[in-house]
Amino acid sequence: MVYLFKSVTKLGEAARQHIDNLGLATLFLLRIVSSLFTGLVSFKQVIKQIYFIGNRSLVVIIVAALFTGMVVALQFYDTLVRFGSVDLLGSAVALSLIKELGPVMTALMLIARVGSATCSEIGIMRNEQQFDALDCMAINSYRYVMLPRLLAALICVPILTGVFDLVGIGGGYIVGIYIQGGSPGAYIQGVMDTISFKDVLVGQIKSLVFGLLIMWIPLFYGFYLHLNQKNMGAEGVSNGTTQAVVMSAIIMLFSDYIISSLAL
Amino acid sequence: MAKPIITVENLFAQYGDTLVLKDVNLTVNKGEILVIMGGSGSGKSTLLNHMLGLKTPTSGTIMIDDVDVFTAKNRELRNLRKKMGVAFQGGALLSSLTVANNVKLPLEQNTSLDKQTIDIMVRMKLELMNMAGTGHLMPTELSGGMLKRAGLARAVVMDPKLLFFDEPSAGLDPTTAVELDELILTLRDAMNMTIVVVTHELESVFKIADRVVVLFAGEVVANGSVDEIKNSPDERVQNMINRKPNTHRDDGEVYFNRLLDKGGN
Numbered sequence A: 001m002v003y004l005f006k007s008v009t010k011l012g013e014a015a016r017q018h019i020d021n022l023g024l025a026t027l028f029l030l031r032i033v034s035s036l037f038t039g040l041v042s043f044k045q046v047i048k049q050i051y052f053i054g055n056r057s058l059v060v061i062i063v064a065a066l067f068t069g070m071v072v073a074l075q076f077y078d079t080l081v082r083f084g085s086v087d088l089l090g091s092a093v094a095l096s097l098i099k100e101l102g103p104v105m106t107a108l109m110l111i112a113r114v115g116s117a118t119c120s121e122i123g124i125m126r127n128e129q130q131f132d133a134l135d136c137m138a139i140n141s142y143r144y145v146m147l148p149r150l151l152a153a154l155i156c157v158p159i160l161t162g163v164f165d166l167v168g169i170g171g172g173y174i175v176g177i178y179i180q181g182g183s184p185g186a187y188i189q190g191v192m193d194t195i196s197f198k199d200v201l202v203g204q205i206k207s208l209v210f211g212l213l214i215m216w217i218p219l220f221y222g223f224y225l226h227l228n229q230k231n232m233g234a235e236g237v238s239n240g241t242t243q244a245v246v247m248s249a250i251i252m253l254f255s256d257y258i259i260s261s262l263a264l
Numbered sequence B: 001m002a003k004p005i006i007t008v009e010n011l012f013a014q015y016g017d018t019l020v021l022k023d024v025n026l027t028v029n030k031g032e033i034l035v036i037m038g039g040s041g042s043g044k045s046t047l048l049n050h051m052l053g054l055k056t057p058t059s060g061t062i063m064i065d066d067v068d069v070f071t072a073k074n075r076e077l078r079n080l081r082k083k084m085g086v087a088f089q090g091g092a093l094l095s096s097l098t099v100a101n102n103v104k105l106p107l108e109q110n111t112s113l114d115k116q117t118i119d120i121m122v123r124m125k126l127e128l129m130n131m132a133g134t135g136h137l138m139p140t141e142l143s144g145g146m147l148k149r150a151g152l153a154r155a156v157v158m159d160p161k162l163l164f165f166d167e168p169s170a171g172l173d174p175t176t177a178v179e180l181d182e183l184i185l186t187l188r189d190a191m192n193m194t195i196v197v198v199t200h201e202l203e204s205v206f207k208i209a210d211r212v213v214v215l216f217a218g219e220v221v222a223n224g225s226v227d228e229i230k231n232s233p234d235e236r237v238q239n240m241i242n243r244k245p246n247t248h249r250d251d252g253e254v255y256f257n258r259l260l261d262k263g264g265n
Helices: A002-037 A043-083 A086-127 A130-136 A141-179 A184-194 A197-223 A233-263 B044-051 B074-082 B099-110 B115-128 B144-156 B174-191 B202-208 B226-230 B235-241 B249-261
Strands: B006-015 B018-028 B033-038 B059-064 B084-087 B162-166 B194-199 B211-216 B219-224
Touching: A002 A141, A002 A197, A043 A086, A043 A141, A086 A130, A086 A141, A086 A184, A086 A197, A086 A233, A130 A141, A130 B084, A141 A184, A141 A197, A197 A233, B006 B044, B018 B044, B018 B219, B033 B044, B033 B174, B033 B202, B044 B059, B044 B162, B044 B194, B074 B084, B084 B144, B099 B115, B099 B144, B115 B144, B144 B162, B144 B174, B174 B194, B174 B202, B194 B202, B202 B226, B211 B226, B211 B235, B219 B226, B219 B235, B226 B235
Parallel strands: B033 B194, B033 B211, B084 B162, B162 B194
Antiparallel strands: B006 B018, B006 B059, B211 B219
8 A cells, every 4th residue: 555655656746747847848948939039149150050950960861861762662662563553662752751751760860969969068068057157148048059059950950851851762763763673754753743742841840840849858958957966967968868869759759640640 | 334246135045955055144345355265065156156146045135236136137137247257167168169259258249349349358358367379279178277267258358347256276286276366366456346256275265355254054154354264263264274174063964964965066
């Protein structure tokens, strides 16, 4: 009985903690967004972050997209050939990439590369009193540090998703045409005929939402590292980063399901 | 007598269940160097963080230049902070910016000065801190002493009326520590700044202080000139000055509670 009581108490505590965090994270996001109206955003900072998120992730995204497109084409080809529908390969590859794999894979790659780096950078800034210093210099941390990163993610993620889709379709073409010997005309025609404006729009909406999550969650975990004294120091930054990456990936996949179900 | 520029009244603060500041009262007069002295865990950095408005107390008030730090509106607090400079213990330079860009940050963000003027001001402050030619370096390329001096250059770049130092000479070699003390005196004399220093370095305290406040387990146990502190009848103050171990029960209790609570400063 005592054990049960303790377990329920523990569960309640954990639930309360998560609700607290959710409220705090929402307020954090509102503060970042409202800082947009308190003064000019540093254009230089936004460009710097676009370079970090966009340009420096480009190669990783291209390589990942190429192999993803190739694997998807290989799997589809193997299935379609049994039904004599190899001509549908272009449609199948394009649809699965644009509606689902493109946004999700891009987001996962960026969580691993950008989300973890952002969380650890912000956590170290917190550890080294850099946010205290900004406060003491009368500089709004939300506007100076957070907002440029969030804007850059919102700009870069949809573009990188577009790049992923295109390269992935190219990867599918390589496998379907050069390796499996399919018809190039049928592949390209399949891609052109199947993709609708709505498919592209849903993919881009997903990537915008993912862009927000990829940056918001790591920024939150890094910025509030000090709330739990156990989280301070090098180990704290590492724990915070791990939590941020895991949480970003889970929430991103959950939101993917929600958007997909709404869009169907 | 002139009105104090800083007034701390009945300040209480706690971490978890542990009271770390107990009814702290003090004033800082214009143009003086006030040193807040105390051992590890005495609450001096917590007091400084409250003065800077970085922490909210359990109760009490801190007035700086007629602004209540805890109830001031954001705009009021921002305007107050533009008149203040803070030199943090580890420099707290933004790691993504060069030394020069760190120093120019307050000017870029808070003034409408043109780039050329800003560059001249930054160069002057770096020269004042004996940091000429280091503007292009990243914070990771600096030594501990250089980090502190670069942080100080940033703290004084707006020519503040009030300057706060958190452990200016901690972790420095004796020569650099003496240089930094000289620099603090120069800033007070040449730029007429009011300076609050938090430290436990006795040599530094006796060299730079106009007035000393001694904190012990979150309480002010002595407040006076250097001579008054040296001649204080309080056993805890004498133990600190004469570097004797403290056996006072309260101190141990607070210190160990703090360790258990992991809320130490």
